Amino acid sequence: MRNAQFSEPDPKTLDAIKRVLGPAGWKAPQDASRYFEDPRGRFRGQASLIALPASTAQVAEIVRLCAANSIGIVPYSGGTGVVAGQLAIDSDNAIVVSLERMNKVRHFSVDDSVIVVEAGCILENVHTAAQDHDMMFPLNMASKGSCCIGGNLATNAGGIQVLRYGNARDLCLGIEAVLPDGTVLDELSPLHKNNTGYDLRHLLIGSEGTLGIITAATLKLKPQYPDTSTAFLAIQSPAKGLAVFQEMKRHLGDTISAVELMRGLGLTLVASKFPGLRPPFAQTPDWAILLEASGALGLGDRMQEALGACFDKDLLTDAVVAQSQSQRDSLWALRENTPAANRMAGAFCNSDTSVPLSRIDDFVKDTLQAIFDIHPDVQINSYGHLGDGNIHHNVLPPNGVSKADFLSANPGIIDAVRLAINDVTQKHNGSISAEHGIGRLKTDDLETYASAARYDTLKRIKAALDPKSIMNPGALIR
Numbered sequence: 001m002r003n004a005q006f007s008e009p010d011p012k013t014l015d016a017i018k019r020v021l022g023p024a025g026w027k028a029p030q031d032a033s034r035y036f037e038d039p040r041g042r043f044r045g046q047a048s049l050i051a052l053p054a055s056t057a058q059v060a061e062i063v064r065l066c067a068a069n070s071i072g073i074v075p076y077s078g079g080t081g082v083v084a085g086q087l088a089i090d091s092d093n094a095i096v097v098s099l100e101r102m103n104k105v106r107h108f109s110v111d112d113s114v115i116v117v118e119a120g121c122i123l124e125n126v127h128t129a130a131q132d133h134d135m136m137f138p139l140n141m142a143s144k145g146s147c148c149i150g151g152n153l154a155t156n157a158g159g160i161q162v163l164r165y166g167n168a169r170d171l172c173l174g175i176e177a178v179l180p181d182g183t184v185l186d187e188l189s190p191l192h193k194n195n196t197g198y199d200l201r202h203l204l205i206g207s208e209g210t211l212g213i214i215t216a217a218t219l220k221l222k223p224q225y226p227d228t229s230t231a232f233l234a235i236q237s238p239a240k241g242l243a244v245f246q247e248m249k250r251h252l253g254d255t256i257s258a259v260e261l262m263r264g265l266g267l268t269l270v271a272s273k274f275p276g277l278r279p280p281f282a283q284t285p286d287w288a289i290l291l292e293a294s295g296a297l298g299l300g301d302r303m304q305e306a307l308g309a310c311f312d313k314d315l316l317t318d319a320v321v322a323q324s325q326s327q328r329d330s331l332w333a334l335r336e337n338t339p340a341a342n343r344m345a346g347a348f349c350n351s352d353t354s355v356p357l358s359r360i361d362d363f364v365k366d367t368l369q370a371i372f373d374i375h376p377d378v379q380i381n382s383y384g385h386l387g388d389g390n391i392h393h394n395v396l397p398p399n400g401v402s403k404a405d406f407l408s409a410n411p412g413i414i415d416a417v418r419l420a421i422n423d424v425t426q427k428h429n430g431s432i433s434a435e436h437g438i439g440r441l442k443t444d445d446l447e448t449y450a451s452a453a454r455y456d457t458l459k460r461i462k463a464a465l466d467p468k469s470i471m472n473p474g475a476l477i478r
């Protein structure tokens with residue numbers, strides 16, 4: 001992992017940027033430590049200035065100043081990214097551009113089923129704004145209270161409802177962005193059909209701040225359904241989990257919005273770190289699935305039929321269906337607190353790879369074996385989005401051993417485990433980054449595992465749009 005070096009900003013240019021932003025529009029780095037924090041506590045960012053623009057015009061003006069003076073820009077939204085894309089790690093020459101003051105809902109249209117929001121809108125606030133109009137915005141993840149639409153689009157975030165609604169890319173109809181030379185690209189129209197050349201919206205989505213700063217977006221809304229059914233299912237293996245998913249699809253069709261896999265070890269971990277949370281089974285199963293469906297009234301009855309069919313086929317060992325919103329929330333709390341429980345338990349490796357659904361069972365078996373081959377006593381908490389083939393492995397020190405002691409006794413184990421998981425992923429035709437992106441953490445891995453054609457094309461696009469490489473230098477492509 002490297003961070004590109006670029007020259008120290010000239011104080012006169014920094015002053016000019018401050019003048020554009022006004023006194024409330026910037027912070028000195030010493031007053032802004034929160035912009036340098038990594039949610040997993042591994043890295044620390046740096047910068048020469050935190051810019052807090054209040055409008056697209058201000059963003060454009062400071063980008064123009066940076067372009068003219070070759071100053072690097074690190075776009076920043078909620079700071080929840082887990083691959084250090086929002087953190088300049090080994091140089092304080094860049095400026096951070098945080099979109100937090102650009103957090104307005106600009107427009108809402110029930111007829112178009114869209115909401116137009118600024119990039120600094122917190123995801124959960126978009127959920128609330130949609131609900132106020134009896135609609136819903138389906139992008140959802142455990143970081144929803146902090147992450148923002150700009151970051152969600154820049155990382156093409158996934159989360160727990162990709163199965164039914166797609167990832168951030170699928171939920172965005174239009175985009176407004178400032179390109180690396182300061183040009184404002186205004187493509188916020190809610191058109192469903194627009195074949196007028198390259199889709200620039202999709203080029204910016206998933207570009208992790210390396211091709212421009214997203215300032216606003218037109219997001220697709222979905223209807224709120226009257227009935228939701230949530231089941232927590234005990235299973236013996238990921239293979240049984242997939243069979244349950246197939247059987248449930250036969251009964252519930254496209255109403256299924258989430259199929260989350262959890263390991264028994266993870267359930268025990270969450271219960272130990274969050275004493276109010278308990279798995280709802282007499283015995284902790286080897287594996288469990290949290291499955292949710294929403295649709296027309298009567299869904300609960302269809303869920304019961306579907307579960308009966310699963311029991312008849314010997315796919316489940318136990319099942320609990322939430323009978324109220326508070327029971328649903330408790331089941332989801334087990335899943336949503338898993339990343340925090342991993343961190344509290346000293347997870348030293350957190351993978352984010354995906355494989356075709358048909359390969360999940362072999363992928364899980366092979367990765368667990370490959371990790372135990374490296375160290376037989378580590379604990380592995382595997383969980384994630386079974387319905388999308390995106391299982392996260394979190395590797396923890398052996399029981400009773402602290403992370404610090406374990407890592408000092410096993411130098412090199414973090415890289416060894418990461419590469420082992422990547423190799424198994426590649427063997428099963430998967431992707432080394434399913435939903436978190438590349439950031440600064442996985443630039444070497446991208447270069448290693450992407451095809452030469454893909455990597456070269458990515459580099460050529462970057463060079464064409466950002467010839468001075470001022471946009472998030474060191475992220476995605478070195």
Ligand SMILES: Cc1cc2nc3c(=O)[nH]c(=O)nc-3n(C[C@H](O)[C@H](O)[C@H](O)COP(=O)(O)OP(=O)(O)OC[C@H]3O[C@@H](n4cnc5c(N)ncnc54)[C@H](O)[C@@H]3O)c2cc1C
Nearest residue numbers: 077078079080081085141148150151152154158159209214
């Ligand atoms: C507890 C927890 C759970 C998570 N669960 C999920 C999950 O289920 N699925 C998932 O996909 N991710 C998940 N994440 C990762 C993270 O929340 C997502 O990547 C999220 O989309 C990042 O949004 P952000 O606003 O925090 O962006 P930031 O962290 O601020 O930035 C992320 C990247 O986007 C760039 N960027 C930010 N804003 C802009 C902008 N306006 N224009 C251009 N580039 C920009 C940054 O430079 C950086 O490269 C989780 C993280 C945590 C901590």
